[in-house]
Amino acid sequence: MAFSQQLPQGVTDLYADDYELKQALTGQLQHVISSYGYQPIQTPTFEYYDLFMNVPGTMNSDQMIKLIDRDGKVLVLRPDATVPIARMVAQSQSEVETYNKFLYVTNIFRMESGESDRSSRSFSQVGVEWFDDAHPLNDIEMIVMAIESLKQSGLKNIQLELGQAGFFQSLLQEAGLTIEQQLVVQQKVDEKNEYELSRLLTQYQVNDQIKNQLIQLPSLFGSPNYVITEAEKIAVNRGMKQSLKRLVELVNQLEQLGYAHYISIDLGLVNHLNYYSGTMFQGYIEGYGKPIIQGGRYDQLTKYFDLETSAIGFGIYLDDLISIVKKQQSFKTNQLETVDVVTEEKDFVKAMEFAQELRGKGVVVNMHYENDSTTGDPVIYLSEKKVEIKGETFTFTTVEDFLTKAGFKNGNN
Incomplete structure (x- = not known):
């Protein structure tokens, strides 16, 4: 009986050299992250569908790869790493006080559209989650660890964009939009589609002042001095001013630590995962069009699991990392004779x-x-x-x- 030798769309085989490189890079990242006090964990490959649907803004239903178990309950292959870890921590609250820094290496499964940055239905991540006390210095340590993880993987020309979810969220509150309208506006800001953003805000009858300020967000990116100066001009409420103040303090600390040349600011960085609530960041490598690392603070997510704690984390896209180091020839595996x-x-x-x-x-x-x-x-x-x-x-x-x-x-x- 003949059978198809083709793979399903969105998955790939990994041959010996690439797999060896993947293992070596994973080991290097684990070594760096472990030196900051993180300990490894693992969550199941599939979870209940309701876990993600009960947390607003995590994942669209049509992005999830669904299964039906023998009891008729809907399961999904893991479409996100952070939510299952938050669920796990909530179930083990007694351990959080002494064991709150987590390192994971996992596969993510999503039904992405062909126009998405990531058309693969299965990709690997190395990441961290820190359930903390929301101290501002923890944000700095997280960003430093992100940069060092990429540096010690041999990458060159690293650029980390910083954002502040609170700045956008506070401005959006002034617009008087419904939740559904806010999500559409957020998508257009994230896409930096100023024309479509302007059209939508006019359609939603947002007043001219707030409309003009929202339209400026996609272009508020670049050097910290430039972005902060321009952002101060449109900071119309207390929430925006506080968010901007925290961002300035973050940049100043990173400059003192010698990381200024890695840092830029993008106030139009409004990730589609709505659980981010403060500092956000994503990292790029020159000549590679997709972010290789994404992360930020998500202090509101844990409340959906009756867990009173703040959290911050990031995920590194391991498959993209492999592509870059192969192109740059910047990482040498420990070859055996x-x-x-x-x-x-x-x-x-x-x-x-x-x-x-x-x-x-x-x-x-x-x-x-x-x-x-x-x-x-x-x-x-x-x-x-x-x-x-x-x-x-x-x-x-x-x-x-x-x-x-x-x-x-x-x-x-």
């Missing part, structure tokens, strides 16, 4: 013992029972105790003698 052992079948036991001893020294060994090695790796002809490396030949007596003459150092390059 590899050899081909050629032997006759009658000498199999002796050859296997020799190979096992090499493997114990950290060397990768491929066995060949005919002289058919085409890998380009060093070839050991065991019966002759002879080695060919890059056109040169030498003999050896023991495994240690081979490692020394071959220039191998405990199996690693």
Whole structure:
């Protein structure tokens, strides 16, 4: 019976080199993040559909990949990492006081449209969640950790855009819109579609002053000095002024820590995940059109789980990270030395013992029972105790003698 060899739309296979790079990058990110006191956790691949629908502004129903269990309940493949972790923390509130910094490596599943930044239906994230006391300095530590995570992955030309959800939300309150209208306006600001934004605000009969201020938001991005100066001109209420003050303090602290050249501001940064409530940020790499990291503060999300705590976090898009480091050739994996052992079948036991001893020294060994090695790796002809490396030949007596003459150092390059 013939069957299709095609993959479903939006998923991909990962071959050896890319998978090895993914594992190495994941390990590096985990190493950096763990040094800030984060501990690993894991949530289930699927959750109840209602978990996401009961938290406003997290995910549209048509973005979720749904399943029906044997009891007729609707499940979804994990479309977001933060909400399940908030659910988990709420169920284990007694542990939050001593164990509140979480690190995750997970797959996300979404039915994105072809016009989305991310057309894949399955992608990997490395991220963190910190259930904290909302201290402003925690925001700074989170942003520093985000930058260092990207830097120590070997990335060049990192740019982190800072936003303030409170600035937009406070201005939007002045417009007198319904919840549905607010979501549409938010989408147009996020898309930086000033023409469509202006048309909608006119249709919604927003007064001219607030309309003009909202229309300016998509263009309020760039250097901190420029954006802050322009934003002060349209800060019409206390909430906007307080949000701007917090943003100024954040920028000043980052400048003192030596991160000024990584930072810009975008007050039109209004992520579609409406649970963000304060500091927001997303990171780009020059020449790559999509954000590689997104995060921010979401102090209101936990209340939907009867959990009285604030929170901040970020997620790194691991598949995009792989694409960038391959292009920049900026991350080197820890390659193991590899050899081909050629032997006759009658000498199999002796050859296997020799190979096992090499493997114990950290060397990768491929066995060949005919002289058919085409890998380009060093070839050991065991019966002759002879080695060919890059056109040169030498003999050896023991495994240690081979490692020394071959220039191998405990199996690693």
